[in-house]
Amino acid sequence: MSLHESPTLWELVRRRAVRTPDAPALIEAAPDPAHDRSITFRELHDRAERVAAGLRAQGIGPGTVVAWQLPTRIQTVLLSLALARLGAVQSPIIPFYRDRETGFALRESKAEFFAVPGTWRGFDHTAMAVRLGARGIIPTHTGLPEADTDDLRPPPTDGTRVRWIYWTSGTTSDPKGVLHTDRSLIAGGSCLADALHLDATDVGSIAFPYAHIGGPDYLVMLLLLGIPAVLFENFALPRSLDGYRRHRVTVAGGSTAFYSMFLAEQRKDPSRPLIPSLRLLAGGGAPKPAELHHAVVRELGCELAHGYGMTEAPMITMNSPDDSSEHLAHTEGRPPSGMEIRITDPQGDALPPEIDGEVRLRGEAVCRGYLGEAHDDAFDCEGFLRTGDLGHLRTSGHLVLTGRLKDVIIRKGENISAKEVEELLHTHPSVRDAAVIGLPDPDRGERVCAVLEQEAGTAPLTLAEVTAHLGAAGLAPHKLPEQVEVLDTLPRNGALRKVLKYRLRERFS
Structure with missing residues (x-):
């Protein structure tokens, strides 16, 4: 399957269900192994279709704006894929956001429905939804709605329509709604799949909030490669280690904080591997000190491939495990073929390699703009997104970040x-x-x-x-x-x- 041929996320789901129907797709690692759950790629497709039919019966269809604030569960992925099947506009909200950020996202997106987990980690999300005056509250702790799929309309075929609103704080006091399409999310996940060189024997993991832009990024990679991922709803070490070991996870990570946590846990007992099956840590989203990379390789006995992404462009550059140790430690990797990176001076003129300037982006993985009020300064006259980050490109094409313009x-x-x-x-x-x-x-x-x-x-x-x-x-x-x-x-x-x-x-x- 080509990494760039699928027009919509749902079409990617359908093709994977046809190609490897009985292969495991998602595994929930529960504290008690007896409560672990899993779903195959065929079940993921079929159940998401039934949920789509159930949502359709509640009045959700193409263009309906649905916000959801859910933890990292199979159920969350099913709901999101069902909305993609319907062609709805979905607005994921990080589950630990509270009234201030959540209320802003609901108002700005004009969400017509809001899916919540009930009480989760001691906080009553349903009560918050009521306080905020949310419309069409869907309490998913009572189960996702499912129905017969006979009356479902054909799925959307245009992957270039805006159907995703992700939220980022940016430089202002209120979040910004970042507009994405299926195609931009697929482009980001394709970059991840291209860079990491995984194969059919690998088992991934998602220990970060699936509502983060990294959620669909990772899911696209799973669908393209046909490999499973273990989901951790409440990631904590050492408690979560048994799940990694039990399911023989080979690829873990998420961000710099995850690398540090794994390393700290390994140091408690250097005499034995923390996760014997682990061969790669991968992630992005925060600066990665070079000394941390070397410590991971030396002490955890695996490689570390770090990348650069943001809500506006989920995957900009990514290191590959076969990059040199120097590149892995000191750069953010190289961009894929569909991503243009331009380093500019304050006037917007391009700078040569090895010279620091502002990082600007243009490509299919870049968002289509922002929700609401105009952000005219976000893109330059040639359509490059102004990231506000500072850095330079090496002659090898690897990106080095050196600071940020944004506060x-x-x-x-x-x-x-x-x-x-x-x-x-x-x-x-x-x-x-x-x-x-x-x-x-x-x-x-x-x-x-x-x-x-x-x-x-x-x-x-x-x-x-x-x-x-x-x-x-x-x-x-x-x-x-x-x-x-x-x-x-x-x-x-x-x-x-x-x-x-x-x-x-x-x-x-």
């Missing part, structure tokens, strides 16, 4: 808007001014640090007080600071009195 913190692969956290910090009566910065962290990629300038006469705020205030204001838990510093005055420039964040990073890194 975004990337913690465990998730974008966190510094401005959003700062605005909420300003609502505390003791805070005069605040600057939120990302500091290098070997486990998270970056950690969130809040630097405060307080009102005169107020007691220095503690980390516990700051996180309690932000949590009460509705900030998602993964955005909470892990470090708080208090200064008499924040450093500013002499013109517009803008806070000089680079000085704070230099001081507290």
